[in-house]
Amino acid sequence: MITFKGLVAGYGRAGDILRGVDFAVAEGSITCIVGPNGAGKSTVLKTCSGLLRPRKGQILLGSQDIGGLTPAAILRLGVVQVPQHHGLFPTLTVRENVQLGAYVNRRQRERNRARYEEIAQIFPLIAERANDRAASLSGGQRRTVEFARALMLNPGVVLLDEPSLGLDPKACRQLASSVKALNQQGVTVLIVEQNVRFGLSMADNGVVLEGGRVLHTSGAAELLADPDMGALFFGGTTRETQP
Amino acid sequence: MTELVQTLVFGVLVGGVYSLVASGMNLVFGVMKVVNLAQGAMLILSAYLTYSLWKAVDLDPLLLVLVTAPSMYVVGWATYYLFIERARTTDPAMALVTTFGLALITKGIMALLWGNDQHAVTPAYANRSFTLGSLHFPQAQLYACLVAVAILAGLYALLRYTWLGQSVQAAASSSDGARLIGIEVRKVRAAAFALGVAAAGAGGALLSVLYPFTPSSTDHWIGLMLSIIVLGGMGSLPGSVLGAVLIALAESLTAAYIAPDWATAVPYLVIILVLLARPQGLMGIRLREDMSRA
Known part of the structure; x- marks a missing residue:
């Protein structure tokens, strides 16, 4: 179980991007964070993986606060992030x-x-x-x-930042089946996804983030059926945040 | 025909030393995208260290690589933490200006300590050659080339096959990507910068035996290093070797068949022509995205 409690974070001297984020990721679940551009989705993952130090609040892995630990220390606790861009090192071999x-x-x-x-057997491309x-x-x-690299440490939690970015529909389907296969082995998955339908279709739970705060949490299927989602992602804000 | 082969032999021997001299600068550029303009000054500083040690202990100057390379590693490590790290996080252009400033300061210190007169390290074998048929192999060039190749092979193996080397390459490609797999990027960058300066430390010991030097020699050598890494491919160690050998061959052939005065100019003409066809250098890597943009 990962619990975000009153998480506040930002970059440099700029203002806060996350302004008190509270939500929990159940152990063994797939949870998808959705929200408009600039909502702070990727920032949540960066604080969780240690790339960004929280200014306030806690990130509890079980009962241990991992907020502010180095990425190496967090990796040793079994939390691995697959980044949005430039995750691979082009001069090195597969x-x-x-x-x-x-x-x-x-x-x-x-x-x-x-x-x-083992991994080379799971992913034929690697071999x-x-x-x-x-x-x-x-x-x-x-x-x-x-994705294969993230599994080298046998992680308990995998953080996926915009996994569908730049992928064609066929590759997206392959990715979704890989995520589900991983989850079936007991791995907790936290996804940030711009492609809302794709992200929520893989997930058990959904978290809607807007303006650095959690707007709504519920089952992924409920979120997909929620008419407010359209308002949030195709322009404007939800009724709850309108003045 | 003999003259041509002799010219090629000489070019390859010199190219071996040039390879080592340029590889350190290319390593630093590859890892942190900083053109270390102080690398020429570090090279000549190492040549002066070799000179002073050789005078003091009368050891073979090529063996003094074992002293100059580790000493310059420490200098590089301290330089990184004191100056480069802060400058490059402020603005990449600041790092360039900082290294230029460091080059000027180092040049001034060398002039104060050793004066502006020409120095040279001249072991007993400096003017001897081995002869094979009608070919001559100058001993100093041959030994220096062998030492350079051995060091380069070690450096290549370190970068290619060890965790440290792979973490250096990872940090060079993507800082956040490297941090996300647990690499301590700050330490890796310091180690890479120090390794680059250590390579200049080794190169300085070798060139002290081959060429006379003054504090102003830094200008010639920094120009040569930049040419080699641009030709070979910025950030590519094998590219440094290829670029170095080609430039050394071009210098030798020009001196032998056109005129010695043109020996410096013709290689630069070759570089311009090569870059017109391959802007990334001979062994520079282009990603699929780069090619689709081209």
Whole structure:
């Protein structure tokens, strides 16, 4: 279980992007954060993975507050983020990119070797393109490699930032089945997604973020059926936030 | 025919040393996109260190690489934390200006400590050659090239096959991407910058045996290094080697077949022609997106 309590965060000297975010991600669930541009969706993930230090509030992983820990410390606790852009290292091969997923446990050579073999079996692309540079992969293939790399640590929580970005419908379907397969193994998934229908269709629960605050939380199916969602994502704000 | 082969041999030997000299600068650029204009000054500083140590302990100057490279690693590490890190986070252009300033300061310090007179390190083998048939292999160039190749091979293996090397490449590609897999990017950048300066430290020891130097030699060497890495591909270590050998060959061939006075100019003409066809340099990497934009 991850619980965000009164989370406030922002960049540099600029104002707060998150202005008191409260919600919980149930263990073993898929939760999708949706909201308009600038709502703070990706910022939630960055504070959770340690890229950004919260200004106030807590991020509880079970009972441990992980807010403000380094990314390496958070990885060791089993929380892994797949970033929105530039997740792969183009000068390295596919194999090296995937193996770097175990960087924080780099001294456990045998374990890492065995885990890589397991992952190469799950994702045939990894075995097929193992020695090719990541620079030569298509957008969908890169997403697969990023996803595979995130699994090197056997994480308990995976954070996915805009996973459908730049993918064609077929690649999106493959991605959705990979996310569901991962979740069936007991991994908790927190997704930020601009493509609302795609994101919520994969998820159990939905969180609507607007202006750095949680506007609404409910089951994903309910959110998809909510007419207010259209108002929020195709212009304007919901009735609740109108003056 | 013999003259041509002899010219090529000489070009390759010099190219080996040029490769090492340029690789450090290319490593720093590759990792943090900072053109370290102080790299030439670091190179000549190392040449002066070699000179002073050689005078003091009378060891083979090429062996002094074992002292100058680690010493310059420490200098590079301190320089990164004291100056470069702050400058590059403020503005990338500030880092360029900072390294230019560091080059001027280092040049001034060298002039104060060693004067502006020409210095050279001249071990007993400086003017000897091995002969194979009708070909001559100058001993100093041969030994220096072998040492340079050994160091470059070690550097390549470090970058290619170790966790440190892969973390350096990861941090070079994407800072946030590297942090998200647990790489401490700040430490990796400091290590990469220090490694780059250490390569200049090793290169300085080698060039002190091959060429006379003054504090002003920094200008010639920084120009040469920039040319090599632009030709080979900015950020590519194998590109540095290729660029260095091609420039050294072009210099040798020009000096032998056109005129020694043209030896500096012709390689630059070659660079312009190559860059017209391959703007990313001979071994620079272009991503699929880059190609689709072209």
